[in-house]
Amino acid sequence: MPYTAGLRRVVLLCFLAVAAPSFCQSEAPVNVDPRIWIDQLGYRPQDLKLARFTGQETPFALVNESGKAVFSGTSTVAVFDPLSGESLRTFDFSGFTQAGVYHLAIPTGGRSPDFIIADDVYQKLTLASLQMLTYQRCGTESGSNLDSDFYHAACHLGKAEIWGTSKTLKAEGGWHDAGDYGKYVVPGAIAVGHLLFAWDLGAKVPGLLEEARFELEWLLRMQDAGSGGVYHKLTSRSFPGMDVSPDYDLTTMVVSPISYTATADFGAVMAMAFRIWKTTDPSFAKKCLAAARKAQGWISSHPFIPFTNPAGITTGEYGDSVGRDEALWLSVEMLRATGEKAFATAVKKAVDSFGLRADSFGWADTGMFSVAGVLASDERLIDASVRQQAESVLSARAGQLLSIAKASPSGTMLRASDFHWGSNMTVLDQAMILITASKWKLISDVAPVLENLHYLLGSNPMGVSYVTGFGSNPVKNPHHRPSIAAGVFRPIAGMLSGGPNADLQDSLAKNSLVGQPPAKAFLDDSGSYSTNEVAVYWNTPLVFVLAVLGRPDGRL
Ligand code: G3I
Ligand code: 9MR
Ligand code: ZN
Numbered sequence: 001m002p003y004t005a006g007l008r009r010v011v012l013l014c015f016l017a018v019a020a021p022s023f024c025q026s027e028a029p030v031n032v033d034p035r036i037w038i039d040q041l042g043y044r045p046q047d048l049k050l051a052r053f054t055g056q057e058t059p060f061a062l063v064n065e066s067g068k069a070v071f072s073g074t075s076t077v078a079v080f081d082p083l084s085g086e087s088l089r090t091f092d093f094s095g096f097t098q099a100g101v102y103h104l105a106i107p108t109g110g111r112s113p114d115f116i117i118a119d120d121v122y123q124k125l126t127l128a129s130l131q132m133l134t135y136q137r138c139g140t141e142s143g144s145n146l147d148s149d150f151y152h153a154a155c156h157l158g159k160a161e162i163w164g165t166s167k168t169l170k171a172e173g174g175w176h177d178a179g180d181y182g183k184y185v186v187p188g189a190i191a192v193g194h195l196l197f198a199w200d201l202g203a204k205v206p207g208l209l210e211e212a213r214f215e216l217e218w219l220l221r222m223q224d225a226g227s228g229g230v231y232h233k234l235t236s237r238s239f240p241g242m243d244v245s246p247d248y249d250l251t252t253m254v255v256s257p258i259s260y261t262a263t264a265d266f267g268a269v270m271a272m273a274f275r276i277w278k279t280t281d282p283s284f285a286k287k288c289l290a291a292a293r294k295a296q297g298w299i300s301s302h303p304f305i306p307f308t309n310p311a312g313i314t315t316g317e318y319g320d321s322v323g324r325d326e327a328l329w330l331s332v333e334m335l336r337a338t339g340e341k342a343f344a345t346a347v348k349k350a351v352d353s354f355g356l357r358a359d360s361f362g363w364a365d366t367g368m369f370s371v372a373g374v375l376a377s378d379e380r381l382i383d384a385s386v387r388q389q390a391e392s393v394l395s396a397r398a399g400q401l402l403s404i405a406k407a408s409p410s411g412t413m414l415r416a417s418d419f420h421w422g423s424n425m426t427v428l429d430q431a432m433i434l435i436t437a438s439k440w441k442l443i444s445d446v447a448p449v450l451e452n453l454h455y456l457l458g459s460n461p462m463g464v465s466y467v468t469g470f471g472s473n474p475v476k477n478p479h480h481r482p483s484i485a486a487g488v489f490r491p492i493a494g495m496l497s498g499g500p501n502a503d504l505q506d507s508l509a510k511n512s513l514v515g516q517p518p519a520k521a522f523l524d525d526s527g528s529y530s531t532n533e534v535a536v537y538w539n540t541p542l543v544f545v546l547a548v549l550g551r552p553d554g555r556l
Helices: 005-022 123-135 185-200 208-221 260-277 282-300 324-338 341-354 367-376 384-407 423-439 447-456 481-486 507-512 536-549
Strands: 050-053 059-064 069-074 079-081 086-092 100-105 115-117 159-162 168-170 233-236 253-255
Touching: 123 208, 123 536, 185 208, 185 260, 185 367, 185 536, 208 260, 208 282, 260 282, 260 324, 282 324, 324 341, 324 367, 341 384, 367 384, 367 423, 384 423, 384 447, 423 447, 423 536, 447 536
Parallel strands: 159 253
Antiparallel strands: 050 086, 059 069, 059 100, 079 086, 100 115, 159 168, 233 253
């Protein structure tokens, strides 16, 4: 029988009269309804607060800890969601803004898990997502401030062979990349770039600069003193076993040859580091700028050649078929650091040749770093046409993302074509793009930033929070050697899983995810590295978004 307005009101009143007493639950909720998708951490009071529902039309109530229904409404019309293959309705409880612990309930007795409404709902997660980097530190024993269940002694000490030579360099330092113990300059520099960009935007999270500096100090050791070129990575020849803790990985470490993209990314973040430390630590800042200049010198005198693994090395490649985006980013950051006309000329020449691309803050396509850098540059230095192009490409990209979100029943900016390896970074990359556009007043609507965050924290068809240790149903089995080797049957907290990957790129995914809708192509299994690994440069965009959200005024 179709709901009429009057019938609906009767049902709602009956439901509210009955609902409250039955929600005086002290024990953990037993009737959690998986059809209700929510941010399992919660919501900020003044933000849009929408839950998704895959069932039939229904009234709903927002119920407080004492079981009292404090807000009510009715689900919206169902809209098909191509990401999940479900028809989604929405429970809109945005009108309620009082801080507290709540859950959503529907007349059938189903309910959501508890969640929080509070201004600081993401504060603990912000610090934990940054602390993931501390857990990834190489060369030091895990600190007393970390969870003792994951204690390890200092790892990867001694010398690493430089491939193809008889030379060596110190193996320790920097962050282990991900679920493996390799250290890779390209993603490591990108991760530092995310942190320093957040700092540039006024997100002064305690410990953020210290963490970035730990990686920068290792990056400095990866530069060849003679040529200024930067070695691509420092890894074992092949990946160690999944049950090997960092301090028990005694395989020989090998430094892979210098690469164009490693050198350019290295130079860009060294130039950023000069700007950020020039008043607080001038000697470190000068060291970074000198290294950036040497990297620039190498880039200017070498053609782009894509990096491929050298013989005998089978660890992560981070290959890239295009190097001009990295070279442009380096020129932009050198201009910001030095104000020298030569770099303004280089930027204009590159932009006139192949334009600016508001593509991503990712490890392969770095165009958004250049767009953001151009917009932040001194207007007296940057060519007006370059700045205008940066505004234009970013406006177009942000407008496209907003249109996608507006049309999406999930409220996110995601499309079915976004679900590749590391899709959860894409979720955050889109948020970073919107935040950048908002910073330069190119857009005003930033609600999809929060919707993308809500997706990561539970409002998704898997019903999981993709951050370990956070939410009522967090990812539990990431592809992460330190967590597995610890043998405590839980992972280190605060790590973002790579997320659904419709390309089915590991054997478990190939065996069990065929035919799944893109946002369901996920396995919470430590063997599924193409859907469930973690990585420092997937966590740093999470730090960026949370840190910017957590700025004193709370505005984006
Ligand atoms: O974006 C394209 C898409 O347009 C195309 O349709 C699709 C077809 O397969 O490919 C997509 O590119 C994928 C790319 O990730 C997206 O970022 C590639 O297939 C995929 O192979 C590539 O995977 C990379 C993976 O290493 C394998 O090389 C991931 O980006 C990268 O994050 C991951 O990095 C690993 C390190 O090698 C080792 N340490 C762990 C780390 C995280 O898993
Ligand atoms: O653990 C490795 C992970 O960090 C990489 O992202 C992934 C893809 O390169 O490879 C993982 O290592 C697996 C290897 O590729 C195949 N044999 C099993 C290894 C552990 O799962
Ligand atoms: Zn190590």
